[in-house]
Amino acid sequence: MAKRKLTQAEMPVADHAFYGLVWAGTVLTERVDRALSKAHDLPVSWFEVMLWLASSPDPVPASVLGNSTMLSRSQVSRVVDALQSRGLVTRTPSARDARSVEVSLTPEGHQLFEAADATRRACLAPVFTDLLDQQDLEALSTVWQKLKANKEG
Structure with missing residues (x-):
């Protein structure tokens, strides 16, 4: 008997949407991690932390990084x-909470982040951003916001 794949029509739309989300996240993350x-000798988990640090004008409390990234606090x-x-980063005691430290990118960290971010964008362009128009990207952003807003649910 010949092996075949199930078609989207044979799968409930909610299941297909969820599988697509998992597939996209896995495949794109692996692609970015390899690149x-x-x-840059920079795993994607390191890049994710650097992305949050680069996005903040001020040093970021370590606890906020744990809440913002997809990594556990120990990771x-x-x-x-x-x-x-x-x-690539410095830790400094928090001026607001003596028990806490704040993390920021060093100048070398900013420089590596900029180069790595260009690599990430170039890596994703042919398989993500070049394939989607602005409306697609906005729709995905809306979906992620809805899912994240109810992450405790």
Whole structure:
């Protein structure tokens, strides 16, 4: 008997949408991770932390990084340790809370982030951003906002 794939028509739309979300996240993340590791010796988890740091005008409390990224707090701590050992971030005591530290990119960290972000964008363009128009991107953004707004549900 010949093997065949199920078609979208044979799968409930909610199941197909969820599978597509998982597929896209897995495939695109693996693609970006390979490109960043090859070009910059920078795993995607490190890039994610750097992205949040680069997006903030002020140093970011370590606890906020744990709440913002898709990493656990212990993973964030290990990533920040690794980034600090490479001279890409600094930790400073918080002026607002003596028990907490704040993390920021060093000048070298900003420079590496800019290069890595260009690599990420170039890597994703042919398989993501070049395939989608502004309306598609806005629709995806709306979907993510709805899902994230109810993440505890």
